[in-house]
Amino acid sequence: MSRQRVTDGERGTPRWRRLIETEKLRLSTGRAPVVMAVLGMLTGLMAGAVVIAFRMLYESGQLALLPGGLEDFEGLPGWQRVVLAVAGAGIIGLYMQHFARRDPRTGIAFVIERTAYHEAMLPLRNAIHQFITGSLAIASGHSVGREGPSVHMGATAGSQLGQWLGLPHNSLRTLVACGTAAAIGASFKTPLAGVAFAMEVVVMEYTIAGFLPVMIAAVTATAMAHLVFGSDIAFSIPALTIQGIHELPLVILLGLLLGGLAAAFIRSLRYASGLLSDWPPVLRTMVGGLVVGVLALFVPQIMGIGYDTVAAALAGEIGAGLLLAIVAAKLIATAAVLGLGVPGGLVGPTLIMGATAGGAVGMLAEQMLSPAFGGPALYALLGMGAMMGATLRAPLAALTAMLELTGNPGIIMPGMLAIAAGTLSARELFRTDSVYHLAMGERGLDPRRNPMLQAASRLGILQLVDEDCARLPASTDAAGLDALLAEPPRWILDGDGDIPTRVCDAETVAANRAAGRPVLAGAARLTPIDERVSLREAIERLRGEHGDALLVVRNDADGADRWAGVVTREAIQSAYLD
Incomplete structure (x- = not known):
């Protein structure tokens, strides 16, 4: 009697298929x-x-x-x-x-x-x-x-x-x-x-x-x-840097203030997201548009992407009063329009709010400090990074964005300090999470909650497939079992149809036969799963099915499903813990 192993037919498989x-x-x-x-x-x-x-x-x-x-x-x-x-x-x-x-x-x-x-x-x-x-x-x-x-x-x-x-x-x-x-x-x-x-x-x-x-x-x-x-x-601007370590306290203060602004923006956005939730989408978005339009009657700089406003703030072309007005109007407008359902990005608005708030702080500081001062443009740039880092919890992305958007390496050290202060301020002083994770957390989702499962998402299940399997022959007479167990595979599968539904190790099958019990007594239930899944999916599938083993199924070029092998709970635990 021949034994149907997973590797049967490989000789007829095209070379390109084996390579894939x-x-x-x-x-x-x-x-x-x-x-x-x-x-x-x-x-x-x-x-x-x-x-x-x-x-x-x-x-x-x-x-x-x-x-x-x-x-x-x-x-x-x-x-x-x-x-x-x-x-x-x-x-x-x-x-x-x-x-x-x-x-x-x-x-x-x-x-x-x-x-x-x-x-x-x-x-x-x-x-x-x-x-x-x-x-x-x-x-x-x-x-x-x-x-x-x-x-x-x-x-x-x-x-x-x-x-x-x-x-x-x-x-x-x-x-x-x-x-x-x-x-x-x-x-x-x-x-x-x-x-x-x-x-x-x-x-x-x-x-x-x-x-x-x-x-x-x-x-x-x-x-x-x-x-x-x-x-x-x-943004093409002159080289900017602090004029000495005496400016570092001001840089820290700027970061703390921008962290508070980021927290206010995040909370405003979450508040607006809960408004008018029972209204039709068209009415909600139109209310958001009305808020933008009314505010733009007085502060038109809030409309659109607004990088022209950032460039003007970096060039010192906007007064402190208008800068503060832009900050307030931009915060309200962005929170309203995004919260009420208009799909768009919020990184750009954070850069604008950060640049205008930082520029206003720089102008006020310029009136109080000695000439040895980096200037309002520097603080507008630092405000961009601090606001972005605090809102997104992405300090490295914020720092590199500041550097690449302006080609200004002199901002690296003060930028790191401002971003760190802003992120800590938003998180610890004002108790706000990342704008993205806060929205997900309201629905009970937080991908950071289980870092081990996240790590399992990086691995695929194919590496754990045990191909040393054979199906129990249709005829389970003594001769058939003797032939199967002469050179036993590690796993013996059985079930109606093309896809097996039960699995038992060869040693247990042999012991059952010697004791006169059904040969698959104690067999575990097999749960089919696609070969493309990650280790995390495999873990969650076993938990949900309360199973002990997975049957990995491969879809052939002709569209037919073919089983590729077995993955046991023990194999997953070993890979997961290692």
Whole structure:
């Protein structure tokens, strides 16, 4: 009698198929650096193309709507600002109500949640919603940024690439990080900040294996942005630095104040998110648009992405009174419009609030301090980093963004101090969490709660598959069992149909036969699971099914399911604890 082992038929498997299976196994263990580098480059190309298309779309809308070109909302009469904001919000609300009704969630918080709890499986439809509504929001002057939509679309590009190729789910996490870094790089032309943001905010881990493809993706997308939009840095300013250590207390004070501002912004955003929750989406978004439009009657600088306002603050072209007015109006407008359902980014608004608040502090300090003072522009720049770091809990991303956006290495030391003070202030003095994790925590989710499960997400189940299996023959007479047990496999499987449902080790089968018991007495129930799953998914599946072993199933090129081997609870525990 012949024994049907997992390895039967390998001789007839095409060479390319065997190569794919080998690479999937290496990806499952995180030991395929060349393959991941290529995938990182492909993700960078895809994410870069999407972000460039997104930017060209909303810029085309602004060029058609604004009298003076990009970001010239100040050139509109006051009533037109109100109409534009409300009309844009209404169109977005109608779209969300009729086309995105099934799952309207978008943005960076959605990417974090899907990465942490759904094995980085990002649906394409949500990214399409983000592309359309994000473009409408920015073109119609809402107080939102472009980085949130960009990150969502870039991360989805990486996830979709991995899903299309059928890669192990632990690889999807890296590709999502690649797409995130590529999106930040293409949006801001800041590849290093993109890498730091992806690692700090989205996947929340630093690994050498993960760094390389993410770096390649960020550089690829940034190079594409340079080709299309030029290689100029975002804010061209003179070299800035503190004039001595006597300024360090002021830098710390700035960080503490910006930490408080970040806490106020986060709490305002969460408060606005709970307002009018029973209203239809179109009415909620229109209320948000009305808030933006009314505030823009008095402070038009709050409309749009607002990098022109940042440039003016860095150049010292705005007085302290107007800077403070922009801070207050920007905080209220951004919290209202995002909280009431207009999809957009919040990193850009934090940079504007930080720059204007820091510039105001610098101007006040300039009147009180001696000439040996870094100047308001320095404190506007430090305010940007402190506000971003405190709001996102991403200190390294904030620091590298300050450096790359201005090409100003003199801000590294004071920037580190301001960001540290701001982050500690928001966390310890004002007791606020990251804006993204606070929103998730309200729904009982916190990916940082179980770091061991997060670590298990980095490993695939393929490395634990025991292929030394055989099916119990249909005829279990003495001759058949003798043939099976002559050179016994480690595991013997049984069950109706093509997919076995029970498993028993060969020693137990032999002991059962010798004792006259049913040969599969004491067999464990097998739970089928896809070969692409991560170790974390396997653990959660066993917990949910209260099972002892998993049957790993592989989908062949012809679409048929074929079992690949067995993974036991003991094998998972060994890998998990090691």
